[in-house]
Every structure is written in structure tokens, then in C-alpha cells.
Amino acid sequence: MQEIRTNRFEITSAHFLAAGFLVSCAIAATVIGIFPLEMSIATIFLFAGAHNLMEFRYFAARMPLRWGRSRLFYLVGIGGVIVLASSYLTLYFASGNWLWSSDSWAIFAAAWNSAFVFWISLLFYLRGKQRPRSDWSWAFPAAFFLAALAWLVPQYWSLALVYVHPFIAMWFLERQIRRTKPAWLQAYHFCLASIPVFIAILWILLSGRPNLPDETNLFWRITQHAGSQILPGISSHFLVATHVFLESIHYFVWIALIPLVDRRAIPWKLTEIPLFSKQGGIPKLVIAAFAIGCLLAIGLWAGFAVDYTTTRDIYFAFAIAHVLAEFPFLIKML
Amino acid sequence: MKRVIYISLFVASLTLSSLADIARPTETPKTKNPRAVSSSMTIRLDPKASEAKLLIPKSQLAQLRAELDAATDDTATAGTFMQTQTIVSGLFLSLAFVFGGIWLIRPSKPTIGVRAAALVVIFGGIAATANLVLANVGPPPAARSITSKLFDRKLFTPYRFASGKITIEGSNANAIELIVPDLPESTPADE
Numbered sequence: 156m157q158e159i160r161t162n163r164f165e166i167t168s169a170h171f172l173a174a175g176f177l178v179s180c181a182i183a184a185t186v187i188g189i190f191p192l193e194m195s196i197a198t199i200f201l202f203a204g205a206h207n208l209m210e211f212r213y214f215a216a217r218m219p220l221r222w223g224r225s226r227l228f229y230l231v232g233i234g235g236v237i238v239l240a241s242s243y244l245t246l247y248f249a250s251g252n253w254l255w256s257s258d259s260w261a262i263f264a265a266a267w268n269s270a271f272v273f274w275i276s277l278l279f280y281l282r283g284k285q286r287p288r289s290d291w292s293w294a295f296p297a298a299f300f301l302a303a304l305a306w307l308v309p310q311y312w313s314l315a316l317v318y319v320h321p322f323i324a325m326w327f328l329e330r331q332i333r334r335t336k337p338a339w340l341q342a343y344h345f346c347l348a349s350i351p352v353f354i355a356i357l358w359i360l361l362s363g364r365p366n367l368p369d370e371t372n373l374f375w376r377i378t379q380h381a382g383s384q385i386l387p388g389i390s391s392h393f394l395v396a397t398h399v400f401l402e403s404i405h406y407f408v409w410i411a412l413i414p415l416v417d418r419r420a421i422p423w424k425l426t427e428i429p430l431f432s433k434q435g436g437i438p439k440l441v442i443a444a445f446a447i448g449c450l451l452a453i454g455l456w457a458g459f460a461v462d463y464t465t466t467r468d469i470y471f472a473f474a475i476a477h478v479l480a481e482f483p484f485l486i487k488m489l
Numbered sequence: 490m491k492r493v494i495y496i497s498l499f500v501a502s503l504t505l506s507s508l509a510d511i512a513r514p515t516e517t518p519k520t521k522n523p524r525a526v527s528s529s530m531t532i533r534l535d536p537k538a539s540e541a542k543l544l545i546p547k548s549q550l551a552q553l554r555a556e557l558d559a560a561t562d563d564t565a566t567a568g569t570f571m572q573t574q575t576i577v578s579g580l581f582l583s584l585a586f587v588f589g590g591i592w593l594i595r596p597s598k599p600t601i602g603v604r605a606a607a608l609v610v611i612f613g614g615i616a617a618t619a620n621l622v623l624a625n626v627g628p629p630p631a632a633r634s635i636t637s638k639l640f641d642r643k644l645f646t647p648y649r650f651a652s653g654k655i656t657i658e659g660s661n662a663n664a665i666e667l668i669v670p671d672l673p674e675s676t677p678a679d680e
Contacts, residue, residue: 261570261574262570269581295592296589299582303579303581306578
């Protein structure tokens with residue numbers, strides 16, 4: 156018996172995702188390529204606080220009321236975030252102090268990087284223990300290798316973290332799509348594959364351009380953050396544009412795409428948060444945390460409006476907490 | 490017990506920001522960059538010289554010494570970090586190989602595919618590093634000694650720097666003088 160199949164091409168929501176992503180990236184890359192410094196200032200002003208709030212909302216929804224057999228994992232995760240964030244802030248704000256020589260700062264910074272790597276490897280190991288037939292003890296040799304790199308080439312290591320951070324958001328989205336919208340997975344992989352193409356186009360167009368002006372304190376901070384001092388042979392125009400482009404995608408993912416994929420991440424659906432809605436939860440604390448988060452986001456906008464440069468510095472110092480908080484939740488999703 | 494450990498860790502993390510109760514030194518060290526000493530220099534090709542020689546007038550040496558004495562000496566601290574950096578990175582790299590090796594050869598868990606992937610990554614990494622090292626080959630021998638050959642732009646351009654042994658001496662002259670061995674067209678330094 157013969158079966159006749161007709162393959163008809165149908166436009167699905169996954170196609171809209173891919174098309175929307177590509178068009179958004181093309182527009183973003185064009186505008187950022189032309190106005191890298193201006194777009195750096197604008198994107199941080201508009202989205203920095205908002206994306207932190209959305210991340211916090213997402214993590215709150217993923218935090219179980221009872222940790223059960225994941226108790227050790229969450230304790231190591233939360234403990235690591237607190238210890239590493241507070242030691243980072245100490246390093247950041249106290250390094251100009253008379254107690255710190257540039258030498259001791261370099262040693263403490265490398266030690267912090269090592270602790271950060273070992274913390275992540277421990278989280279991987281603990282997560283591997285929870286998964287059936289999994290052993291993720293490879294995380295330890297990998298951590299030793301990465302820690303060696305953090306000591307050998309500290310400046311490149313720090314710069315790598317700046318550029319890798321936006322991809323963590325994309326990894327989150329990938330895991331979330333696998334869980335809640337598997338039909339979008341192929342389209343999303345296509346979107347991810349397009350990012351190196353956009354960066355290559357930026358390289359072709361901008362690598363030969365002269366360096367961006369860095370005579371003001373703010374412009375110097377922006378170019379330095381993108382790695383112009385560490386990579387003096389590469390045009391700072393390209394570096395800043397690439398960094399802003401990746402950061403913009405990361406903002407876009409947290410603010411728009413993750414709530415689109417996971418209804419539990421929609422900000423106003425507080426009943427989706429176990430800590431808020433389930434019996435034995437802490438609804439008042441959840442409400443208070445969100446109220447404080449909203450106030451901080453508004454305060455950040457006000458700070459940017461009053462003194463952009465100082466607020467930017469303070470924001471990036473405290474932003475380490477959200478960078479750290481991403482790891483336990485991401486590893487838990489693997 | 491665990492609770493005590495976690496609370497201790499948390500408290501310890503907070504104490505980092507207190508900077509301890511150490512009194513401020515009576516005099517904060519002031520950083521002062523040494524001033525440049527302006528001078529003039531003569532470069533002389535000498536067929537009899539076997540090694541480059543830099544002759545600095547004694548008066549200018551004294552001036553340089555005075556400037557250096559007034560400046561903060563950062564060299565000791567820079568050396569400390571480099572030393573720590575080498576020791577710690579070497580230690581971590583060794584531990585990475587030890588733990589990685591144990592993980593690779595242990596009898597049970599990783600499948601053949603995982604082991605093969607790990608080996609590919611390790612050997613790929615080593616191959617890539619070897620490639621980098623080879624690509625970082627130094628300048629030709631002629632650019633690794635300070636001789637008259639350096640005045641040939643073709644030799645100097647690819648790397649835009651040259652280095653080599655030099656003798657520094659004090660002199661009674663008024664200007665700095667650089668004596669460069671004047672080599673004939675073909676010498677062993679080319680090879």
C-alpha cells in the first residue's frame with residue numbers, strides 16, 4: 156500500500172521568531188555600528204535595571220519552596236553568590252585604598268577568579284550527582300585548567316568574562332525553549348548561529364576604523380570595558396560595537412524572549428512563583444523584594460539622569476551579583 | 490555543624506570589607522615618575538667593535554640616578570606578582586593534568602565517545618598551543634644583535650624592533666654615544 160505525503164510549507168511561530176530575531180539583530184548591528192558610544196550609553200540607561208529585575212523575577216519563579224535533595228546545591232549556590240559578590244565589591248571599592256598595592260590587587264583579583272571557577276565546578280559536580288547515570292567530576296580538571304589561565308593571563312580572562320556573560324542569557328533561553336517551547340528550538344539554534352555572522356560583518360566593516368575618542372572619562376570607561384587597553388591592536392570602534400551588540404541581545408533575551416517562552420516569567424503573574432503562592436511560602440517577603448527591586452530600577456534611572464558615569468561604575472560593580480546568581484540556576488537547568 | 494560553617498563563611502565574607510583596624514601610615518607614599526633627562530646622542534659605526542657599547546656621560550648618569558632615587562621603586566612589587574603568578578598557575582595547571590588524567594583513565598563512567606572527545610580536546614589544545622608557539626618565532630639572528638645590519642630597513646621592518654647585548658659605560662664626553670659594530674656585508678650574524 157502506498158502512502159502519499161504532501162510536505163506543505165507552513166509559516167509557524169518559530170519562523171516569526173527567527174525572522175524577528177534576524178531583523179532585530181540587523182537593525183541593532185547597523186545602529187550600534189554607526190553610533191557605538193551613544194548606543195552603549197542608551198542601552199545601559201534603558202535596559203540595565205529592567206533586565207536585572209526580569210532576571211530576578213525569573214529566578215524567583217525557579218526557586219522551589221522546599222529544596223529537598225537539592226538543598227546542598229542551593230546552599231552552595233546562594234552561599235557562593237554572597238561570598239563572591241561581597242569579596243568582589245570589597246576588591247572593587249577598596250582597591251584604591253592605601254592598604255592595597257597594585258601587586259596585592261592583582262593577586263586578590265586572580266584569587267577571586269580562581270574561587271569563582273572552583274565554585275562553578277562544585278555546582279557542576281553537585282548537579283551531576285543529582286542526575287541519573289551522570290558524573291560531572293570532569294568539572295574539577297576543567298576548573299584547575301581555567302584557574303591556571305586566570306593566573307597566567309588575568310587581563311584576557313577578565314575580558315573574556317565581559318564577552319561571555321551575554322551568551323549566558325542565550326544559554327538560559329535555549330534551556331527554557333527545550334522545556335516549554337520545543338517547537339522553537341531549531342529556529343532558535345538558527346538565530347544563535349547568525350550571531351557570529353553579524354559579528355563577522357561588524358569586523359569587516361569596523362576593524363579598519365580609527366579608534367573611538369576616549370578623551371572624556373565616560374568614553375574612556377566604555378572603550379576600556381570593551382577591552383581597548385587589553386587589545387590595542389584592534390579598533391576600539393569594533394570592540395565597543397561588538398560588546399554593545401552582544402549586551403543588547405542579552406537585554407532583549409531577558410526582557411522580551413524569556414517571558415515569551417516561559418509564562419512563569421511574565422512579571423505580573425506572581426501566582427506562578429512558588430515562594431509567593433504555595434502554602435508555607437513567604438508572599439510578603441516576595442512582594443517586598445519586588446518592591447525594592449522596582450525602586451532600585453527607578454533609582455538607577457534617576458542616578459543615570461543625574462550622573463551617568465558614576466552611576467554606571469556603581470551599577471557594574473553591583474551587577475556582579477546578578478552575573479553570579481545566573482550560574483546556579485543555569486546549571487540546575489542542565 | 491553545616492549551619493555553623495555557612496554562617497562562619499558568611500560572616501567571614503563580610504569582614505573582608507571592614508579592611509581591618511590597621512592604622513594609616515604616618516606618611517602615605519607618594520608616587521613620582523622619574524623626569525626624563527634630555528640629551529643628545531651620536532651613533533658611530535666601528536669596524537673594530539665586537540659588541541655594541543652605550544657610553545653615557547658621567548654627569549648625566551648622576552642626574553639619572555638622582556631622578557631614580559626620588560621615584561618610587563615599583564620593581565620589587567611587580568616581581569612579587571609575577572613570581573606568585575608563575576607558581577600558582579603552574580600548580581593549577583599540574584593539578585588540571587593530574588585530575589584530568591585520573592578522570593580519563595578511571596575504569597567506569599565515561600563512555601568511549603566522551604573519552605575520545607576529551608582526548609581530541611586535549612590534543613587539539615596542545616596542537617593549537619604548539620602552533621601559537623611556532624607562530625611566535627623570534628626575529629632573524631641579524632635582528633637579535635645590535636650591529637650595522639640594523640640600519641637596513643628590510644631587516645628592521647617586519648618586526649619593528651631589534652635587541653642584543655650592549656655594554657653600558659660612563660664617559661667623560663658631553664653627549665651620549667652609541668658605538669655599533671660595523672659588519673661587512675656577509676657575516677655569521679646573518680645566518
